[in-house]
Amino acid sequence: HTQGARLQERLQTMAGFGALANGGCNRQALTAEDAAGRDCFINWCQALGGLPRRDSMGNLFVRFTGSQPELLPILLGSHLDTQPTGGRYDGVYGVLAALEVLHSLQDAGHRLRRTVELAVWTNEEGARFAPAMMGSGVFAGVFEQAELYQHRDQQGISLRQALEASGQLGSEPCQPFAFHAALELHIEQGPVLERAGLPIGVVTGVQGMHWYEVIIQGQSVHAGPTPMALRTDPVQALMQLLPQLYGRVAEAGEEARLTVGSITTSTHATNTVPPQVRFTLDLRHPQQAVLEALAAWVEDKCTLSLGALQIRIRPLWRSPAVAFDAGCQAAIAQACDQLGLAHHHLVSGAGHDSVYLARLGPTGMIFIPCRDGLSHNEQEYATPEHLQQGADVLLHTLLTLDQ
Amino acid sequence: HTQGARLQERLQTMAGFGALANGGCNRQALTAEDAAGRDCFINWCQALGGLPRRDSMGNLFVRFTGSQPELLPILLGSHLDTQPTGGRYDGVYGVLAALEVLHSLQDAGHRLRRTVELAVWTNEEGARFAPAMMGSGVFAGVFEQAELYQHRDQQGISLRQALEASGQLGSEPCQPFAFHAALELHIEQGPVLERAGLPIGVVTGVQGMHWYEVIIQGQSVHAGPTPMALRTDPVQALMQLLPQLYGRVAEAGEEARLTVGSITTSTHATNTVPPQVRFTLDLRHPQQAVLEALAAWVEDKCTLSLGALQIRIRPLWRSPAVAFDAGCQAAIAQACDQLGLAHHHLVSGAGHDSVYLARLGPTGMIFIPCRDGLSHNEQEYATPEHLQQGADVLLHTLLTLDQ
Ligand SMILES: NC(=O)NCCC(=O)O
Ligand SMILES: NC(=O)NCCC(=O)O
Numbered sequence: 001h002t003q004g005a006r007l008q009e010r011l012q013t014m015a016g017f018g019a020l021a022n023g024g025c026n027r028q029a030l031t032a033e034d035a036a037g038r039d040c041f042i043n044w045c046q047a048l049g050g051l052p053r054r055d056s057m058g059n060l061f062v063r064f065t066g067s068q069p070e071l072l073p074i075l076l077g078s079h080l081d082t083q084p085t086g087g088r089y090d091g092v093y094g095v096l097a098a099l100e101v102l103h104s105l106q107d108a109g110h111r112l113r114r115t116v117e118l119a120v121w122t123n124e125e126g127a128r129f130a131p132a133m134m135g136s137g138v139f140a141g142v143f144e145q146a147e148l149y150q151h152r153d154q155q156g157i158s159l160r161q162a163l164e165a166s167g168q169l170g171s172e173p174c175q176p177f178a179f180h181a182a183l184e185l186h187i188e189q190g191p192v193l194e195r196a197g198l199p200i201g202v203v204t205g206v207q208g209m210h211w212y213e214v215i216i217q218g219q220s221v222h223a224g225p226t227p228m229a230l231r232t233d234p235v236q237a238l239m240q241l242l243p244q245l246y247g248r249v250a251e252a253g254e255e256a257r258l259t260v261g262s263i264t265t266s267t268h269a270t271n272t273v274p275p276q277v278r279f280t281l282d283l284r285h286p287q288q289a290v291l292e293a294l295a296a297w298v299e300d301k302c303t304l305s306l307g308a309l310q311i312r313i314r315p316l317w318r319s320p321a322v323a324f325d326a327g328c329q330a331a332i333a334q335a336c337d338q339l340g341l342a343h344h345h346l347v348s349g350a351g352h353d354s355v356y357l358a359r360l361g362p363t364g365m366i367f368i369p370c371r372d373g374l375s376h377n378e379q380e381y382a383t384p385e386h387l388q389q390g391a392d393v394l395l396h397t398l399l400t401l402d403q
Numbered sequence: 404h405t406q407g408a409r410l411q412e413r414l415q416t417m418a419g420f421g422a423l424a425n426g427g428c429n430r431q432a433l434t435a436e437d438a439a440g441r442d443c444f445i446n447w448c449q450a451l452g453g454l455p456r457r458d459s460m461g462n463l464f465v466r467f468t469g470s471q472p473e474l475l476p477i478l479l480g481s482h483l484d485t486q487p488t489g490g491r492y493d494g495v496y497g498v499l500a501a502l503e504v505l506h507s508l509q510d511a512g513h514r515l516r517r518t519v520e521l522a523v524w525t526n527e528e529g530a531r532f533a534p535a536m537m538g539s540g541v542f543a544g545v546f547e548q549a550e551l552y553q554h555r556d557q558q559g560i561s562l563r564q565a566l567e568a569s570g571q572l573g574s575e576p577c578q579p580f581a582f583h584a585a586l587e588l589h590i591e592q593g594p595v596l597e598r599a600g601l602p603i604g605v606v607t608g609v610q611g612m613h614w615y616e617v618i619i620q621g622q623s624v625h626a627g628p629t630p631m632a633l634r635t636d637p638v639q640a641l642m643q644l645l646p647q648l649y650g651r652v653a654e655a656g657e658e659a660r661l662t663v664g665s666i667t668t669s670t671h672a673t674n675t676v677p678p679q680v681r682f683t684l685d686l687r688h689p690q691q692a693v694l695e696a697l698a699a700w701v702e703d704k705c706t707l708s709l710g711a712l713q714i715r716i717r718p719l720w721r722s723p724a725v726a727f728d729a730g731c732q733a734a735i736a737q738a739c740d741q742l743g744l745a746h747h748h749l750v751s752g753a754g755h756d757s758v759y760l761a762r763l764g765p766t767g768m769i770f771i772p773c774r775d776g777l778s779h780n781e782q783e784y785a786t787p788e789h790l791q792q793g794a795d796v797l798l799h800t801l802l803t804l805d806q
Binding site: 083084085125126127130131132154188189190191192207209211219220221222223224225226227228229230233235236238239240242243246249250254256257258259260261262263264265267268269270271272273274275277280281282284316348349350351373374375376377378 | 486487488528529530533534535557591592593594595610612614622623624625626627628629630631632633636638639641642643645646649652653657659660661662663664665666667668670671672673674675676677678680683684685687719751752753754776777778779780781
């Protein structure tokens, strides 16, 4: 068994980096807060004999060498970055629970055969820099590092600049290495397990997701003397467009998801119709074919040229639906059985670094319930009991895969 | 007659301060560009013997002493600040045409009896700092200077800091002085004169205007795993609210105006329903009673508490409908007759510093047409002929009032 109290203590400490007033965290990727949190994590790992290194995407790997280092390693981990109004568990739990698993094994004097690489992936959230799962994406060869280096945050800072400024730019190239299996433990971030009253989810895969940027170009005019009928108002175009998009997604059924996470007018003068409105779209569906049909419709609706009014859509990211390794799923289910914990198979609504690791080798994910299915929110919460049960399942799955 | 070519040249020079790629200007109040433009203007004035001084709101007054300095002065002027994507004429024309009038009088060897105070009011646009017409508003005792000093721009810089940083904080207190009359020449910024085919508008008054900030508070949740039905999405609330507001204003008839100049989500993560959306409202109507009825309806619609969804509205500014002095209107109409220029009486759709000066003494405004009624836009344009005709009307009105 893992030590739930020690895990709690570390979760609490990590929540101090980028702490927000309402209990959550703003520890966005490659900020000073993120760097400080990672330093704290490295100290914990080194006290247990872990050997840290960073790659050119800022991914952090801590090696715990096994008794048979010639065997392929097992990857454990998740991410430490958060949303701007994020919680204390998303990502962090997966990293600190993996550390707790290794700590408990040392306490028990159990030496693993295989080396464990404890991974902290850079910018999983995609909040500061789009897209999400950047570090694992470059690791898996899905993204071009040179291209991502030029992505900029809202302040105009490039990813490359942020890597340097935060001291996270490692000397090793970001490239894949072979692994025996990769495991990620995470809060569900949705309502399924809580509603089912079950402590553990065996994740079968991840739904498909598309990200877009939409720009509506109108004409800036004076708020006072300009008759309403003479305006080409991008805000009025927005208010006509959005109900169509949400309406179409509602028709596609309960599983379809649409989110507008960011809207900004290009100017902020109260007395001027803004020349432009920019917003983002996050579109998801577990079935790849349904997602693609929805995406085609949305892309078409967001492409318009009508006099001075122009609507343009630009894809930012496409992550197709993914199925996880059957062997890993079986090992997780077996661990649950050993521990006497009921489990449920489910599809993840959120993207995770495991999505990209699954392209390289056998990958599995374990979910625990979170209160009200709430995530990407300061009130994000999971009970100490579920947190420890998840860590125990991770421990037992690791032991199975180490055989 | 004034010299149209000299006026053109100065307009061109001023357009170089904060010049934008598409022909317009971004010379927002109390920026380095605004300060540089004012310095250039001061040089021109000093070359004609004008004596400049600044007050504690950064209002700039240049005194041209008359032959009978014991008489009450005449105030001429407007503003030099622009919108973020502003044109070359809004405000600037009124200031530089007043200078041209004084220059022409000197050329002709005509000494006015009355002293002229050529005024450049601070932050008329209200684009960088809300509300508009700040400098003239404090001058007229409508706003509290100490309160305005704390207003902040989008970057969090306070008005007081901006006054200091731009070198525009004057040593004199901002307080009213008595004047014989105040005159402001401006482009119409709307389509009335152009459609009527008339070169000059005698402005009878200014419509009433209300500014608001509206905040929709929802709940931030994850874009992926959160079913649409479980969301409290401020963006969806926005898309339901806006059509009601625009619809109500449309019902109020052609004269009613509604503008949403700024929308921002409080976070900009693509994969998170934002916790909050903030937007501004600019509501106008020439009839005070109609404006107030509309405003009450809008304020009511934007006040809601429905579970996690909260809509709050905060008034930023109320400027009631204003009627200008009949004597000034008559003097302007008489100048038009002297010059053989047809004119039209009309209400201004835009606010102007004259709105506040009218509380202190006899105030009048002269309009000229602008192309397509377009203003607060880089393509803002007025013909050289109209520009000179307006300046000529200002000259003749000044001569009449100097009697
Ligand atoms: N786990 C998590 O919140 N990942 C962010 C990527 C996504 O948008 O699903
Ligand atoms: N003239 C002008 O554009 N003034 C700005 C104040 C307003 O009408 O909003």
